Amino acid sequence: MKRVLVTGAAGFIGSHLCDLVLERGTEIVAVDGFTDSYDQQEKRDRARRLSENSRFSLVEGDLANLELDQYLDGVEAVFHLAGRAGVRSSFSDFDKYQSDNVIATRRVIDSIKRHDPSIRLVAASSSSVYGNAPIPFVEDGEVDPVSPYGWSKLEAERMVLDASNDGLSTVALRYFTVYGPRQRPDMGFRKFIKAALSNETIEIYGDGNQSRDFTYVRDIVEATLAAAEAKESGLAINVGGGSIVTIRRVLELISHQLGRDIDVSFGPFAKGDVMHTGADLSLARRVLNYNPKYTIEEGIGLEFSYFKELYGDVFADNRAVEVLS
Numbered sequence: 001m002k003r004v005l006v007t008g009a010a011g012f013i014g015s016h017l018c019d020l021v022l023e024r025g026t027e028i029v030a031v032d033g034f035t036d037s038y039d040q041q042e043k044r045d046r047a048r049r050l051s052e053n054s055r056f057s058l059v060e061g062d063l064a065n066l067e068l069d070q071y072l073d074g075v076e077a078v079f080h081l082a083g084r085a086g087v088r089s090s091f092s093d094f095d096k097y098q099s100d101n102v103i104a105t106r107r108v109i110d111s112i113k114r115h116d117p118s119i120r121l122v123a124a125s126s127s128s129v130y131g132n133a134p135i136p137f138v139e140d141g142e143v144d145p146v147s148p149y150g151w152s153k154l155e156a157e158r159m160v161l162d163a164s165n166d167g168l169s170t171v172a173l174r175y176f177t178v179y180g181p182r183q184r185p186d187m188g189f190r191k192f193i194k195a196a197l198s199n200e201t202i203e204i205y206g207d208g209n210q211s212r213d214f215t216y217v218r219d220i221v222e223a224t225l226a227a228a229e230a231k232e233s234g235l236a237i238n239v240g241g242g243s244i245v246t247i248r249r250v251l252e253l254i255s256h257q258l259g260r261d262i263d264v265s266f267g268p269f270a271k272g273d274v275m276h277t278g279a280d281l282s283l284a285r286r287v288l289n290y291n292p293k294y295t296i297e298e299g300i301g302l303e304f305s306y307f308k309e310l311y312g313d314v315f316a317d318n319r320a321v322e323v324l325s
């Protein structure tokens, strides 16, 4: 591919996808609204670093009202990763989830339809569409979201898949809990690592026996790129990491990285959290030739090193809590 458009390019996963696309020599038109979902400076720093590459150009705007058509000239694929992620705040920020996940996706689809229906659309969906469905989660099995976030991703995904009935070439990827360097600040691993480095107590929602199919970010973006080249359309495809582990095991691995015990407290389960997730990867193997490469041990090591370097200087003195809280 010569030129692609990436929405949510300044985000955690979007910025990794842009790194990979640029490595392959492809030009990127990037779109991001630098929304208030978390520290905007963190997103701007990612975009600034990517802008150092002459093949990367940035459009700043909210997809819920941006005229996207004008940026689609010469674009072969749109990677639609923009969205409002995270389960917990979706109970209070319902309108923002609707706008960033549902309305924005509708407008991306309509722009492609109007401008050039041959453009391939690869959209980020989520394992949250499954809710408490039986494990392993299979794409044509039950979906049962248990949070406004999960509902909004399911609605967006259905619009993406339905567009293939109108002649678009589309695929929706159901990402399973993604981790690695540059992870969002509201996500578990990053919060645990930050607390561990600053000798604070790690607070866990629930008893720590809940398990997740954690997926290293490089595996996610490799699968995402492969989805642009695949021929199949109108499919939702699981992208899991193949490492289903409990939160207790994650804490052991972080303690191992730190080289000392960590202090943990367990509280009530959070609303909207499911007990277990696990991807059936048969479809991803067949359609995307996908095989996750990173074990949880390797992946946590890489994320730990990244945040240790990022937070290291701050924690070297006593200002840690003040600066980072």
Ligand SMILES: NC(=O)c1ccc[n+]([C@@H]2O[C@H](COP(=O)([O-])OP(=O)(O)OC[C@H]3O[C@@H](n4cnc5c(N)ncnc54)[C@H](O)[C@@H]3O)[C@@H](O)[C@H]2O)c1
Pocket (backbone or CB within 6 Å): 007, 008, 009, 010, 011, 012, 013, 014, 031, 032, 033, 034, 035, 037, 043, 061, 062, 063, 064, 080, 081, 082, 083, 084, 085, 086, 099, 100, 104, 124, 125, 126, 127, 153, 174, 175, 176, 177, 178, 179, 184
């Ligand atoms: N991180 C995960 O574990 C995970 C799991 C499943 C699905 N997903 C999905 O993957 C995608 C990326 O997630 P992430 O963790 O990188 O999140 P992120 O918040 O780091 O990135 C999303 C980016 O999209 C941008 N954005 C949001 N709404 C926008 C709008 N209306 N217009 C323009 N830009 C907008 C944000 O500013 C942000 O930079 C999301 O769609 C999310 O729902 C993520």
